[in-house]
Amino acid sequence: MKMSRLGKWIVGLVVALGFTGVALASTTDVEASTLYRAYNPNTGEHLYTQNGNEIPFVVRAGWRNEGTAWEAPSQGARVYRMFNPNNGGDHHYTLNMNEVNMLKGKGWRYEGESWKSGGSTPVYRLYNPNAKSGTHHFTILASEKNNLVRAGWRYEGVAFYSGKDTPNTGGNNGGNGGGSQQLTWTVWYNVPADEDQSYALKPGQKKFATEGEAKAFIDKYARETPTGSTGFGYRQI
Structure with a gap:
């Protein structure tokens, strides 16, 4: 654009x-x-x-x-x-x-x-x-x-x-978070247009209980994803 x-x-x-x-x-x-x-x-x-x-x-x-x-x-x-x-x-x-x-x-x-x-x-x-x-x-x-x-x-x-300095608590798989924890953080990943879009994540697709868990998930996903690492974001829901 x-x-x-x-x-x-x-x-x-x-x-x-x-x-x-x-x-x-x-x-x-x-x-x-x-x-x-x-x-x-x-x-x-x-x-x-x-x-x-x-x-x-x-x-x-x-x-x-x-x-x-x-x-x-x-x-x-x-x-x-x-x-x-x-x-x-x-x-x-x-x-x-x-x-x-x-x-x-x-x-x-x-x-x-x-x-x-x-x-x-x-x-x-x-x-x-x-x-x-x-x-x-x-x-x-x-x-x-x-x-x-x-x-x-x-x-x-x-x-x-x-x-x-939010402690890196190890992250989760974006599932139910376990127990009664409220999932108040989400992440997303914008894949470059010329890369495999199956790796993209939309806001709300993955949810976490803490900021530390969200950042830990991004760290892990970036290491495992072949489409680059500059399209990640996270925020509180």
Whole structure:
């Protein structure tokens, strides 16, 4: 789907930047709020935002809502958002002011603080040297990180920290959850158009009692699925 000019302004190509920042984890988890993630199947790019109003906007422009990226704390190190007005629009996220200043020197616009980094769950940063769009990816899932590295991406270290460290409780098979547990989390998987769609999962198809179980299922499914690992999402029902 062709995006509107305003849609392109919201998100675009992420440039190849050297990662020189150091993300500092706090010793305790802090109060967190949801950070959302959307995916552009035409460019391979992901959008990360704490502003829930951005997600419906880009979805109308052809993006896929991938739900929760991770939990961002209310206190911690500032993560900055930069915008490149050239090449149809482009955003990048960093807590490194040297990176901010470098991008300013290349014509990028400083858009201020996007969210905060803190807690004890690492958010990994990866770079695809072969891509012209969607060159950087951020994830809290070790399985997603490892799959991308095997596919040729470069692991650039821990970019940020999540404000909520949910224990990985082992997951389930998406069945009844056992006993009287309420199944309040769901996952989904958007398979690339040129891959086997039988691996796709729709929201509500798999349900879990905890966030940890949902993430554990994604980790396991990503390891067993030959169709890639960047189309997963999860959220509370």
